Amino acid sequence: MKYIVAAMPDMTKKHPIINVTRDLHHHRTSDENISMYIDVEDNLLKKITSVWYKQGFLEALSVAADPSVNRESPTLAVTASYILKVANILTAFRYFLQPHLKDIGPKIVANYSRTRNWGQVPVKCLAWHPHTTKIAVATVDDNVRVYCSEVTFVSTLKCKAQGHVSSLNWRPLSASELAVGCEQGVIVWTVDPNLMFTKPSSSNAVLLKKNGHSPVTDVSWSPNGDLLISCSGADTSMLVWDTAMETAIPLRRVAGGGNVFARWSFDASKIFTATSSIIFRIWDTKTWTPERWCARGHRVVAACWGPDNILLFAAKGEPMVYALTTTSLLSGSQTTKATPALDVTKVELSSGEPVGGPILDMCWDPTGRYMAMLFEESHLVAVFCTTYIMMQLKIDPCCFVTGVEDEIPCTMAFQQNFNDGACLTIAWSSGRVQHFPIIYSESY
8 A cells, every 4th residue: 555645736726726815804803802891871770781691690700899880778788798698608619519610601611622722723623514525613713714625705693602612523414504612502504505605694503502501512423313412521511412313311420520522423323422531431322321530640531433433632731642443342351451552752853852741632534544634832733644454443643734834733634535545634824724735546
């Protein structure tokens, strides 16, 4: 087998050209500046109501208890201050029992995102459609842009509820449905492939949300597209959505903290879920029962399924990839351990460029031939060739992908319908999105 790894523009000449520049961004009010929009001329009730709507109940209590703001009703100020003290004590006790709830909103997403510098980079996340050459890109202004190879127009998906976008996932066996994970919940957009207008209205979006399940840190459709899973780093329940009925069934397990992300196996028989602690679980979708596993020392930051239900995963701060095979998962033995599959300890190349170290993200192409890896510190993306023969997984170095002019790789994804090999799409810190084809031939 020959692997041809080179710049081959002919293989991707019909791919959409994406470069997220500053003039594409729409202004978005930052969380730190929300309070400056409170109208000081409003009466006390309007002030409290406004803060409650924008920042929550506790912040509204703080306004009511503040004597510099609440000059109209000293009794209300005293009452609110006592309620606030009790609420703070209860909140502190809750954080003691559930430390994963200490961070709120975008801080949770930033902590658990597999995108490097998620809150500052031009591209927050991206996702290829499983059947067509169509890619969704979430930008720093929380707009989602859909690029297609067939048309020059770019659809822009935006609505009021779509803030702090964390993840994207196209529905399999559907041309038009895209799930967007964000702070308020999950937004399911319907993007009509026959009507690629510039900005679909909010009537094309359905918001799925549940109390206590925010912000959503990951969304993942089942391979046959009938179920949608959402995870939140602040919720110990993973939600399985029936999007047609807009209902969800929670899969709750108390130990381990919030569920950070989930990954379906290729045959939909298993689901990997990572928590905010060292605990991770592998669910059997026939019985909806989990096997509980523990990572060594740190939580799992990246995981991907491969052929024959091989699972690769990496823990935070470690330069090691571990593997779980079908044999390990079926044994059910408490003594079963994940086996080290690849050591990517940081080294220096002959060019002087460092590569390797702690892993941030990794993804496997649909054919199971190539795996790409993103690191916490290195400016290179590493690509490996993978084979699975006679129950043995072999991982060999393939190539490195580097940016231009000090670009840093932020996030990546393999194209799902690339038939000539594999095509890795990388979003760089400059806003440039690169399509990197890896072509193979059967000749020796």
